[in-house]
Amino acid sequence: MNAIAPFKCLLACVTATTMCAMMTACSPSRTPSSDASSTAKRPASTVEVRRGGITPLPSSSTGVQVAPVFSLTTPAKGWFHSTTDQGAYVHAGDVLGTVGDQQVTAPVDGVIETVAQDNDMAADYPLFSIRYGGMSASVDATALLATIDPDQPLTGRFQITDAQGPTDCAAVVNDGVATPPSSAEDTAGSATTAHGTESTRTLQCLFPKDVQARPGQNATVVLTATAVEDALILPVTAVAGRLASGQVSRRDGDSFATVNVKLGASDGTSIIILDGLEEGDMVSATAPNLTPGAQS
Known part of the structure; x- marks a missing residue:
């Protein structure tokens, strides 16, 4: 009786070990390939450099002011x-x-x-x-003025918050007085110093005098330049930079390469590519350095 008990115990251990091995063999296993596929990086989305028309227009939410000289x-x-x-x-x-x-x-x-x-x-x-004996609102036009002909006429429209509109600007003019080098007076609000050093270049939309507006009200102003009918364009979200030069990530086979580009005017949604790319080039839809690893 005592000799049989150890044998039964050994048999039970062998049976349990066999069942565990069978269960392990039948259960699904995680292979290295399945782990790799679950963590594989998705390819970056791309956009194509194409030809199209664009109307340069900066816009701004700003305040109503007494029009400066x-x-x-x-x-x-x-x-x-x-x-x-x-x-x-x-x-x-x-x-x-x-x-x-x-x-x-x-x-x-x-x-x-x-x-x-x-x-x-x-x-x-x-x-x-x-x-001018009326009201106005100012718009930062630095990028626009740097990318269009200096003698190109500009028009504009404005909307005063909670008021009638939109309304055409009576005129689009310089914001403040450009002081001649010979002048001894300092003019408040000047966009150009006596030495000709420019900072931000702003323009003002002069309101027609029959428009009811008060200083301090909020307004949205959109300035419009002459439309460019045929240009290479990209979405602004694909370009790092806005003024004169920038960078994009151009697809090169299975990878991306950072490319310097010369930039033209923008309408806020698209931007003109003057140099650095050709029609049909594919670039990352996300600008360089905005999403680490997207352009590797």
């Missing part, structure tokens, strides 16, 4: 001759003077506060400062 500058280098006196009240469209064979006209009604002396002028030299 603004300046009219030379459209090009040439001899300036004034036909208007300081203190005169002028109407929109009046000829104020000439630069070479080009006329300088008043964009709105207003009072001439300063007049430059007749002289051989460089481009963008301030000729007249005008006080």
Whole structure:
């Protein structure tokens, strides 16, 4: 009886070991390949460089203000001759003077506060400062002005919060007075210093005088330049940079390479590619350095 008990115990152990082995063999196993597939990096989404039209337009949510005195500058280098006196009240469209064979006209009604002396002028030299008797709102147009022709006309529309609109701007002009180097006065709100050093370049949308607006109200302003009908464009989300130059991640086989590009104007959704890419190139839909590892 005592000899049989150890044998039964050994038999039970062998049986249990066999069943465990059978259960292990029947259970699904996790192979290295399945682990790799579950953690594999998804390929980055791409967009194609294509040709299309674009209308450059910066927009801004800003405040209503009493329109500051603004300046009219030379459209090009040439001899300036004034036909208007300081203190005169002028109407929109009046000829104020000439630069070479080009006329300088008043964009709105207003009072001439300063007049430059007749002289051989460089481009963008301030000729007249005008006080407009109405309200306005300012827009940061640094990127727009850096990517369009300086003599390109601009238009705009604005919407005052909780008011009627939208309404066309009476005119789009410089924000503040560009002070001539010979002037001894410091003009508040000037976008250009006496040494010609520019910072942020802003423009103001002058409100028509029949629009009811008060300083301090909120407004949204959209400025519009001449449409570009045929250009290489990309979504702005695919480009790192907005002013003059930037970078994209161009697909090169199964990988991406960072490419420097020269940038043109933007409408806030798309941006013009002037150099660095060709039509049909595929680039990452996410700009470089925004999502680590997406452009590897």
